[in-house]
Amino acid sequence: EEIYVKMLLMFGKCKLPDEATLLFEMMVVEDKIIPSLEAFTALLSAYMNSKRTRTAFELFAHMKELPVYQPDVYVYSLMIKGCCEGGLFDQASRLLVEMQDSGVEPNTVTYNTLIDAFGKVGMLSQMEELFTHILKTGTCKPDIWTWNIIIKHYGNRGNIEKMEEWFEMLQAAGIEPDQVTFNTLVNAYGRNGLFAKMKSVVVYMRKYLYNVDEVTFNSMIEAYGRGGMVEEMSRTFSAMKRGGVKFTAFTLCCLISTYSKHRMWDMVEKVRRQWQNSDLAPDVALYNSLIHAYRRAENFEAMEAAFVEMENKGLLPDEITYTILIEAYKSQQLEDKADQFLREMKALQAHRR
């Protein structure tokens, strides 16, 4: 069963909810395994990752009717996350009450989920209040994730002073920052154009033997790209490869977007060749950036070819893909084709409910 659970999680990561459902049924029917609560949690999480919130909640309701599958703190934390992501804060707080009523105590993960949810919608004072509340009441012990979440949200909102303040408080509390903490700082400084500080964090990381990984490099590459520092971006990409850090779809997506924004078509092709020579799994966002690059270049044959290639690789276009194509065809007065893709997009959206 552990293998099934691992595979369910894989499907969730790859956003393949239907495959997850099939696998789960296979496990029950063919291998006659009585699924554990963990298996159900894995299935729920696959649905959540694939934004099949409704399916997840149906399963959740079903589980509650079965005495052996009474949700535990894992399941409740996951469902609370689902509510928050759908903007259903009332329902989230109802679940929080419900879990306590049924004797399941929320833990650090549950509160981290809520703290992150406040941050995501910009309710930073509520975010802080919740943090001090759990600290004061001793409801649960904040962990490094809690701090990382708060640091991230101040960084994302451009409040660098607050971010640094929280980073210092973290250290003052005697907690060791981790890889994620530093990557969060690199990302925050980068997105706010503070390139010197960004670089100094990386220097610090190297000095104290934290892993400078693909997330670190991706943040820098993205930051330079956004800031129009194309040369610096290219150099960082080279440094990444020289350092033996494997680039990801994310890396190439940043590069292609920036090069195409600066109409550097030869560089787009260069990235594309490195992509072809790599063993990266097919990726929708990466194809989207390429399709958009060809649309910018008004190279519509290449755009269509990239779209066909994407479908041949078994990838389903998403709303972004369709939007790019529809805009492209509209700009060429090809209303029929634009309409056709509009219908396909609507069909996709309908299928997902």
Next chain:
RNA sequence: UCCAGGAUUUCAUGGU
């Protein structure tokens, strides 16, 4: 009894 397996954080693409 111990161990393992499920939940939360850092990163991209269109409309902008």
